[in-house]
Amino acid sequence: MGQAELVVVANRLPVDRDADGGWRTSPGGLVTALEPVMRTVDGAWVGWPGQAGLEVEPFDFEGTHLVPVSLSADEVEEYYEGFSNDTIWPLYHDVIAAPRYRREWWNAYRKVNERFADAAAAVAAPNATVWVQDYQLQLVPQLIRERRPDVTIGYFHHIPFPAYGLFAQLPWRRQVIEGLLGADVIGFQRTADASNFARAVHRQLRYETRASGIRVPREDGTSRVVLAKAFPISIDTPTYLEMAARPDIRERAAQIREELGNPAKILLGVDRLDYTKGIRHRMKAFGELLRDGRLSVENATLVQVASPSRERVAAYVQLRDEIELMVGRVNGTYDTMEHTAIRYLHQSFPREEMVALYLAADVMLVTALRDGMNLVAKEYIASRLDNKGVLVLSEFTGAADELGSAIRINPHDIEGLKDAIMQAIDMPAAEQSRRMRKLRKRVQDHDVQDWSHTFLGALKTAREANAS
Ligand code: G6P
Numbered sequence: 059m060g061q062a063e064l065v066v067v068a069n070r071l072p073v074d075r076d077a078d079g080g081w082r083t084s085p086g087g088l089v090t091a092l093e094p095v096m097r098t099v100d101g102a103w104v105g106w107p108g109q110a111g112l113e114v115e116p117f118d119f120e121g122t123h124l125v126p127v128s129l130s131a132d133e134v135e136e137y138y139e140g141f142s143n144d145t146i147w148p149l150y151h152d153v154i155a156a157p158r159y160r161r162e163w164w165n166a167y168r169k170v171n172e173r174f175a176d177a178a179a180a181v182a183a184p185n186a187t188v189w190v191q192d193y194q195l196q197l198v199p200q201l202i203r204e205r206r207p208d209v210t211i212g213y214f215h216h217i218p219f220p221a222y223g224l225f226a227q228l229p230w231r232r233q234v235i236e237g238l239l240g241a242d243v244i245g246f247q248r249t250a251d252a253s254n255f256a257r258a259v260h261r262q263l264r265y266e267t268r269a270s271g272i273r274v275p276r277e278d279g280t281s282r283v284v285l286a287k288a289f290p291i292s293i294d295t296p297t298y299l300e301m302a303a304r305p306d307i308r309e310r311a312a313q314i315r316e317e318l319g320n321p322a323k324i325l326l327g328v329d330r331l332d333y334t335k336g337i338r339h340r341m342k343a344f345g346e347l348l349r350d351g352r353l354s355v356e357n358a359t360l361v362q363v364a365s366p367s368r369e370r371v372a373a374y375v376q377l378r379d380e381i382e383l384m385v386g387r388v389n390g391t392y393d394t395m396e397h398t399a400i401r402y403l404h405q406s407f408p409r410e411e412m413v414a415l416y417l418a419a420d421v422m423l424v425t426a427l428r429d430g431m432n433l434v435a436k437e438y439i440a441s442r443l444d445n446k447g448v449l450v451l452s453e454f455t456g457a458a459d460e461l462g463s464a465i466r467i468n469p470h471d472i473e474g475l476k477d478a479i480m481q482a483i484d485m486p487a488a489e490q491s492r493r494m495r496k497l498r499k500r501v502q503d504h505d506v507q508d509w510s511h512t513f514l515g516a517l518k519t520a521r522e523a524n525a526s
Contacts, residue, residue, distance in 0.1 A: 060181035062102035062123060066092060067178045069138070069194035071105035071124055075112075081119055088191065090294040091506035095514070096122045102181045104174060110134040125177050129170065136166030139371050142194045148373070149228060150193060150220050151334045151428040155373040159229050168197060171237070175201030182209050187517060190241065192216045197233065200240025210521040212513060213241040216291065217430040218456075219251040222258050232262050239274050242282075242520040245289040245513055247430045247456035252286045282524045289513045290460060293433050295505035298440035301413040310410075311417035319397045322357040323483050326419035328412065328434045330367040331404065333377045336425035336452060336469040337364060338384060341400065343475040345388040348399060352480060355397040360423075361415065365406040378404070416441040421482040424451045425469040431456035435464070440501045445491040448482040460504070463496040
């Protein structure tokens, strides 16, 4: 048994390896959310160091004990690229791309989930709390419970949970549900995700599901209650407020506008290059607005940051080709010597540059076809200290449940999307400010610290209820 009172288990470690073999924090929201908690308790983080075949001994990094789980090249292919990102990812995002069901991938997923569970079980102190993150590790809650019945187990699902009619396609649907039910609390982004899960449990296992929780029978004839509920994740708002106020970042924002040839309006999209994000839909709408003469490259430029992601998975390779063909077509048709229609960047940028882009953008386009939350929407809002700028937000994101003052769109409705873009471009300053104030209040009242605090609080309550 180990010493860690709080163990986070996630597919990735919260650090990246740099060129000379050292480690750097990867500045994700989850890392920031857990940093203060990890500092006050004895914390450990179990995760993959991000490179195939890399074997590293556990080490301490900025107050947290890091426990690397190594993956062979075959495991990266079958567990990470295969089952996680070519089976579960498309299935859980409403089959936007076709999921592939391969038995070898499932076997690798099971085996790797066991390895994560072994590592977590070994590092957890008696009666510790273990918090498992996301779809790559759905079997881990149950596997940990088998190994360590003394610990409290939380699981948070960062992506959507699909309707039963889709979920039922999964050949291993029952095992996945049983794996998740090993947790004491299962957190989802939206209430709809939690309901979809409860329905899947009911259909598959016939367990009693109520708002107070799901009753899971134990082997000794008693039962325990598993809470499945929405805990919408957020961003590290204070950091964004600070960055947005920094003179160097504000200057950079002005420079970006200058470098784009001072278009009257800058539209912005920021996404991982993923088929769930609706990047093509947004480019189609923008291209048609140029074609119809409702916009011109002198008065509007679309900046699209599409950061490289999962580049060996076929659906991502194909998507990149489609998008780059489209960018080439639109730009080839409408660019002038001075102005470009779409400034496309297949690159990743540091957070400071992202905030500068948010400050430069008059309109933020979030057109996801399905998205667990979409933190980019929240980052944009948090950065707009001036209460200017307009968020166009797909109703198929978790964020849409919270951000009612954005312009809501259905990205499949290209005519509606075009009208929404024009409405955003033409929106009077007073209305921008009225909407932005409401949006900003939401991300200030609910940041990621608040999220982790609420989740861990619910976990503590659940533990006490099941113990009594
Ligand atoms: C989504 C998932 C995360 C994942 C991230 C980046 O946000 O919910 O679990 O880490 O995408 O994807 P990657 O495959 O690079 O880890």
